Amino acid sequence: MTEKLYEQDSLARECKAVVTSCVFDGEKYNIVLDRTVLFPEGGGQLSDTGRIEGGGKIVHVLHGTEKAGTISYCCDALLAPGTEVTVYVDWQRRLDYMQQHCGEHILSYSFWKLFGVHNIGFHMSERMVTIDLDQEITQEQAVQAENFANEEIWQNKAIHVLYAPSSEAAKLAMRKKNEKIKGMVRIVAIDNGDVCTCCGTHPPYTGMIGIIKIMKMIRHRGGMRIEFLCGRWALETIRQEVQYIEEASNMLSTKEKLVCEGIRSLQEKVRMLHEDVRQQTDVIQRQEIDEIWKKGVNDGQGNVIFTVMKDPYTPKSAKMLLQKLVAVEHAVAVIVYCQENRIYYMVGSGAEVNLDCRTYLKLANTLFNGKGGGSPVLCQGSASVFSQWKQQAEKLFECIRK
Numbered sequence: 001m002t003e004k005l006y007e008q009d010s011l012a013r014e015c016k017a018v019v020t021s022c023v024f025d026g027e028k029y030n031i032v033l034d035r036t037v038l039f040p041e042g043g044g045q046l047s048d049t050g051r052i053e054g055g056g057k058i059v060h061v062l063h064g065t066e067k068a069g070t071i072s073y074c075c076d077a078l079l080a081p082g083t084e085v086t087v088y089v090d091w092q093r094r095l096d097y098m099q100q101h102c103g104e105h106i107l108s109y110s111f112w113k114l115f116g117v118h119n120i121g122f123h124m125s126e127r128m129v130t131i132d133l134d135q136e137i138t139q140e141q142a143v144q145a146e147n148f149a150n151e152e153i154w155q156n157k158a159i160h161v162l163y164a165p166s167s168e169a170a171k172l173a174m175r176k177k178n179e180k181i182k183g184m185v186r187i188v189a190i191d192n193g194d195v196c197t198c199c200g201t202h203p204p205y206t207g208m209i210g211i212i213k214i215m216k217m218i219r220h221r222g223g224m225r226i227e228f229l230c231g232r233w234a235l236e237t238i239r240q241e242v243q244y245i246e247e248a249s250n251m252l253s254t255k256e257k258l259v260c261e262g263i264r265s266l267q268e269k270v271r272m273l274h275e276d277v278r279q280q281t282d283v284i285q286r287q288e289i290d291e292i293w294k295k296g297v298n299d300g301q302g303n304v305i306f307t308v309m310k311d312p313y314t315p316k317s318a319k320m321l322l323q324k325l326v327a328v329e330h331a332v333a334v335i336v337y338c339q340e341n342r343i344y345y346m347v348g349s350g351a352e353v354n355l356d357c358r359t360y361l362k363l364a365n366t367l368f369n370g371k372g373g374g375s376p377v378l379c380q381g382s383a384s385v386f387s388q389w390k391q392q393a394e395k396l397f398e399c400i401r402k
């Protein structure tokens with residue numbers, strides 16, 4: 001059994017200890033101490049990291065796990081059993097984890113207290129924490145819970161760790177209890193606030209959590225998944241996001257609060273420009289279509305084949321041109337064009353055509369070494385550009401006209 005000093009004092013950053021065993025597993029050294037300040041992974045809280053100094057060495061603790069009361073630390077070097085050591089916790093990381101973990105208690109409590117919603121899932125990874133609620137909630141409810149949770153922090157309430165026999169604990173009014181635990185149960189109770197069973201580390205006062213910020217909420221399995229951050233992680237993420245908004249406001253030459261308005265205005269300008277281009281393309285295509293029609297070739301099956309090559313051209317313009325060409329009966333149009341280092345080809349047919357457009361598409365796929373597909377009346381494909389693509393397009397047109 002390892003004496004868990006972090007259970008009595010979550011602020012202890014170091015302790016004296018003795019190495020009781022050290023086993024090399026082929027990759028890392030697994031060190032067991034008689035006592036420790038390093039919390040192993042458990043109860044949804046991630047493992048501490050830290051270092052062990054002794055016997056003239058500094059050994060880094062990468063991860064800890066607990067089995068039947070004994071904690072084993074995965075370390076990068078050997079320490080002989082019997083060595084007297086000092087154990088140091090990586091404090092910044094511990095504080096980050098305590099803030100997120102204890103913040104999770106308080107936010108879950110807020111949803112439960114205000115709306116009777118239960119937390120049925122919890123996940124913590126680097127820079128993101130989520131809880132899953134068993135019911136859907138509104139944006140307004142989330143804001144209320146967030147406000148309530150932050151009030152719990154600003155009141156700087158004391159957080160107590162209590163132990164009770166499982167039979168007694170079962171009778172207590174708790175938000176969450178683990179009924180599988182037999183023997184002594186560890187209970188974490190916030191003054192006039194959340195009470196639940198938990199094995200993790202918590203600060204002595206809620207004020208140390210600093211802030212709780214909900215970052216996102218999505219519907220999830222009939223309930224809600226809430227992404228949130230606490231303390232330093234919240235501060236750093238918000239700082240980063242404020243910077244993004246500032247950059248955007250500089251780019252738009254507008255105030256931060258007018259960024260969305262600025263983007264909407266840009267979107268409208270882009271839409272108008274697109275419409276302008278579409279109308280001009282329409283005018284140009286109407287002028288050139290007579291020339292294309294003159295060059296139409298009868299394939300001997302009653303179909304008239306039109307071939308067009310464009311460099312550069314856009315998919316929208318190509319589609320507009322194709323629609324114009326196949327607006328007449330018996331027309332089959334083949335358009336090859338280049339855009340941003342890619343060749344695109346389109347085959348379409350009008351009414352009364354007795355030809356499957358995919359026949360020509362397959363031919364184009366082969367000649368351009370490209371990929372594509374579609375229906376018998378409209379299909380398209382694309383390929384990487386190559387120096388001889390225009391000659392290859394002419395070859396395609398020749399094969400089709402024959």
Ligand SMILES: [Zn+2]
Nearest residue numbers: 188198199200
């Ligand atoms: Zn806890």
